[in-house]
Amino acid sequence: MFSNKKRYVVIAGILVGFAIAYREQLSSGWQKLQRISYLNVDANPQETSLQPNDRWQTNSSLGEHFHTHNANFDAIREGKPSAMVSTNKNVSQSRNANTNPTVRIASFDMHAFGESKLKKSIVLETVAKMIRQFDVIALQHIQSRQQNILPELIDKVNQGDRRFDYCIGPRVGPEASQQQFAFVFDTDRIETDRQMLYTVDDPQQLMAYEPLVGWFRSRLVPAEHAFTFSLVNLLVDPLNSEREWKLLPDLIRSVRQDGRSEDDILLLGDFGCSDRELVSLKNIGMVFALEGTPTTVTGEAMLDNIVFPTRATDEFTGKSGVIDFLRHGNLSIDQAFQISTHMPVWGEFFASEGGSPGYIGTNQGHVSH
Numbered sequence: 001m002f003s004n005k006k007r008y009v010v011i012a013g014i015l016v017g018f019a020i021a022y023r024e025q026l027s028s029g030w031q032k033l034q035r036i037s038y039l040n041v042d043a044n045p046q047e048t049s050l051q052p053n054d055r056w057q058t059n060s061s062l063g064e065h066f067h068t069h070n071a072n073f074d075a076i077r078e079g080k081p082s083a084m085v086s087t088n089k090n091v092s093q094s095r096n097a098n099t100n101p102t103v104r105i106a107s108f109d110m111h112a113f114g115e116s117k118l119k120k121s122i123v124l125e126t127v128a129k130m131i132r133q134f135d136v137i138a139l140q141h142i143q144s145r146q147q148n149i150l151p152e153l154i155d156k157v158n159q160g161d162r163r164f165d166y167c168i169g170p171r172v173g174p175e176a177s178q179q180q181f182a183f184v185f186d187t188d189r190i191e192t193d194r195q196m197l198y199t200v201d202d203p204q205q206l207m208a209y210e211p212l213v214g215w216f217r218s219r220l221v222p223a224e225h226a227f228t229f230s231l232v233n234l235l236v237d238p239l240n241s242e243r244e245w246k247l248l249p250d251l252i253r254s255v256r257q258d259g260r261s262e263d264d265i266l267l268l269g270d271f272g273c274s275d276r277e278l279v280s281l282k283n284i285g286m287v288f289a290l291e292g293t294p295t296t297v298t299g300e301a302m303l304d305n306i307v308f309p310t311r312a313t314d315e316f317t318g319k320s321g322v323i324d325f326l327r328h329g330n331l332s333i334d335q336a337f338q339i340s341t342h343m344p345v346w347g348e349f350f351a352s353e354g355g356s357p358g359y360i361g362t363n364q365g366h367v368s369h
Contacts, residue, residue, distance in 0.1 A: 101220040102317055103189060103227065106137040106346035107268040107304055109235065112179075113340075114144035118152055122331075123339050128156040130323050130344055131164065136185040136216055137344070138233040138268050142168070143179045150182055163187045169199050169212035169233075181212035181233040181269075192216050200254065207244050208237035211269075213255055215262065220351035227315050227353050229264040230255055236272040245277065249284050252309075263312040270342065274302035285310045289320040289347035297326050297336045297343060306347045319348040 108130070110117075117123045131137055131153075142149060150166050157164045168182040185192065196215040200207075211234040218226045232255055236244045248267065255265050267286075271278060275288040289306035296303060308316065323344040326336040 101218075101351040102348050103135040103218050103220065103351050104133065104346050104348050105229075105231070105266065105268070105306065106134040106344050107140070107233075107270075107306060108137055108344040109140045109270040109304060109340060109342035111141055111340035111342060112143045113139075113141060114149060115146060117338065118149060120338055122335055124153070124156050126325055126329055126331075126339050127153065128159075130325060131157050131184055132162060133323065134186075134344075134346060135189045135218075136183060136231070137346075138212075138231055139182045139184060140233065140235045140269050141179050142182060143177075150184075154184065157184070167192065167194055167197050167214055169197070172199065173209045179209065179235070181209075181235070183212075183214045183216075183231065183233065185216065189219055190216050191219050196260065198258070200251065206247055207234075207251075208240060209235045211251065213258070215260060218351040225352045227264070227349060227351050228262060229266055229313070229349075230258075230260065230262045232265060232267045232269075234267060234269040234271075236270060238272050241272045245271070245273070246280050248278070249280050252284070252286075264308065264315070266306060266308045266313070268304075268306040268345075270304050271307075272303055275305060278305075278307070281307055287313070287316065289316070290322070290345055293322060295322055295343050295345055297333070297341055304342055304345045306345060313349070315349040315352075315354050317348045317350060321346060 110127070113127075150168055154164055154166055163186065164184055165187050166182055166184045168180055171178040171180055173179055183192070183197075192214060198213050200210045200213065202210050211232050214231050214233070215228070216231060217223070217228045220226070232251065234251075252265055252267065256262070267281075275282075275291050278286075278288070281288075286307050287310050289308075290302070290304075292302065294300065294302050295305070306320070323346070325331065325339065325343065326333065329336075331339075
């Protein structure tokens, strides 16, 4: 007969074995994650490739994208200018928060934003007002069969002297609950190359909703000194949250290998948890714009955040927060719920480049491209 102490030792050993096996299975599976990318880039911000209302497409064939990838690197070798990536010039030493321009990056889970919400004036007015407060905002949970949802919202945002535009990804997720991710940005302050927009292709469906990745650059300082960054727009499936949280470091490694040599990679969206649960990201040196801050309308939970690498993104000014549209708009709880159960979250960054390339662990099972 085992003593109680020996019995506990045996049980603990079995549990540790199961944990190791499960971790290895996840690691092996994520090695097969691939990407869909658009790498035909031009560097001059005055050229059409970096202008709003220009090109955007969604393809589904990975083979086609490899063809595009190879063709464009041929163009680079022939002398065609490529899009500027992080210069890593250490200009942060001479920065002063009072004299240097900044950009506000935000994220908002729109909670099934579709035709019915678009028709409600209180929803349209409130969302448009919030978007105008940011330079670029990642939107999750756009849920509509129609293609006019974002254009109509942007028309509302642009009433006045603002010039916002958008990039939207394909529908992703389970058939019964598909949604789209999008980026909305102020074209006077931020620029992007639409052919560098891509959706992470996850053939093993390790994540229920494939993240949308976009590349952006500040227009507030000369291009050679401008802050450039990749935004990874994501929503963690609440039914498989613990598994998906563990995959996030590998997702970051995948984006780092997408051919742009971008060191400033920001994850933003609905993580489905507070910063305390995201141990996998803290272990690789990621910084959270918000810590212990409720992001739901009721103030009962923290679900949304903006996360970035410590050593790469020193452009962060330390300022961040949430937009409490319930109180700011003097709304009832029912009115607020018509807009979303989530509040927008934001972080402020210097408009000039100041980071140095970070390094995120070792990549034992690198992502295949």
